[in-house]
Amino acid sequence: MYRTGDLCRWLTDGNIQYLGRTDHQVKLRGFRIELGEIEHALVHDRGVKDAVVTIWEDHTGERRLVAYCIPATAAPVKTGNLRKVLQDKLPDYMIPSHFIEMEAFPLTPNGKLDRKALPSPRGGDRSARRDAVAPRNPTEEMVAGVFRGVLDRTDFGMFDNFFDLGGHSLMAARLMAKLRTVSGLDLPLRDLFARPTVAGLAEVIDGRSWLAQSEAQTYGADIREEIVL
Numbered sequence: 001m002y003r004t005g006d007l008c009r010w011l012t013d014g015n016i017q018y019l020g021r022t023d024h025q026v027k028l029r030g031f032r033i034e035l036g037e038i039e040h041a042l043v044h045d046r047g048v049k050d051a052v053v054t055i056w057e058d059h060t061g062e063r064r065l066v067a068y069c070i071p072a073t074a075a076p077v078k079t080g081n082l083r084k085v086l087q088d089k090l091p092d093y094m095i096p097s098h099f100i101e102m103e104a105f106p107l108t109p110n111g112k113l114d115r116k117a118l119p120s121p122r123g124g125d126r127s128a129r130r131d132a133v134a135p136r137n138p139t140e141e142m143v144a145g146v147f148r149g150v151l152d153r154t155d156f157g158m159f160d161n162f163f164d165l166g167g168h169s170l171m172a173a174r175l176m177a178k179l180r181t182v183s184g185l186d187l188p189l190r191d192l193f194a195r196p197t198v199a200g201l202a203e204v205i206d207g208r209s210w211l212a213q214s215e216a217q218t219y220g221a222d223i224r225e226e227i228v229l
Contacts, residue, residue, distance in 0.1 A: 026055050028063055029168065031093045038067065038096065041089045045082060047072055052105060053096060054115055058152050064166055066121045067096040068105065077101045083164060097121075097166025098153065121153070132157030139202040142182060147198055150175045158199040162192060185209065 007019045026033050035053045042051035049072040056066045071077045079099045086095050098121035106117035132155070135141040140158055147162065148154055156165050162172070172192050179201065180187050185208045187201075195201050 028055065028065065029093065029170075033065070033094055038065070038086065038090065038094055041086055042067060042069060042082065045085050047075065047077060047081065050105070052113065052115070052118065054118060056098075056121055062152065062171075064098065064121075065094070065096040066098045066100060066118075068100045068102050068118055070102055070104065092163075093168075095166075097151075133159055133199075135198070137202070139206050140198055143179065143198045143202045143205065146175060146178045146182065150178065156198075158202075159197050162196040167196075179205070183209070185212070 008016045009019060011017055026035060035055075038053045039051045042048050042053070048069050050070040052068045054066055054068070055063050057063045067082070069077050069082070077099060082099055083095060100119065100121055102119075106114040108114045135144050135158060144158070147156065147165075150171050151162075151165055151167060153165065162175070167175070172189060176187055176189050176192055179185075183205050185205060187204070187208070191201065191204050195204055
């Protein structure tokens with residue numbers, strides 16, 4: 001016998017009906033995650049007074065970890081610092097995709113945390129970097145647009161790591177497939193692991209485009225047409 005954490009009830013016909021869990025354990029991409037473990041790591045950071053972590057499902061069905069944090073001081077929560085703190089303590093699959101700064105958490109009439117009333121992470125991340133670098137050329141703008149579509153977020157700069165922004169292997173494959181479509185180039189998945197930022201991938205695409213054009217011009221210059229006089 002062991003305690004699973006699952007809440008069920010035994011029906012009169014002998015079947016067991018699953019009602020949910022007695023704790024906040026979730027399953028994400030095959031991994032069982034204790035949300036309380038992430039919250040515990042966050043509140044041990046001096047810049048965080050309180051934290052809540054939950055699973056958020058977007059319109060595409062993609063499920064992601066989202067952390068809601070109340071800062072300990074008047075200074076805003078720094079997402080990069082929090083992500084680094086968690087990376088030093090937890091495996092990658094337990095790192096939230098979004099960090100939302102809040103003044104207070106929503107409560108039920110009984111004074112308990114109302115997880116269902118937590119705001120959507122889309123456009124609500126007030127802890128987003130204020131110094132994020134914007135696209136500087138058409139290629140970066142194109143790559144950034146694909147990043148936004150795959151990650152379903154806009155709070156990043158040209159030098160932010162795709163995987164630090166919440167990307168994982170399935171999203172990586174989706175990202176590169178879309179980049180191959182919009183660029184018309186053969187972009188293997190290893191390019192993303194080697195250059196996991198918008199700026200890096202934009203340089204790869206510009207370099208491959210220039211090489212393809214040069215090869216086409218060279219091939220055209222070698223063609224000779226014989227004319228019989």
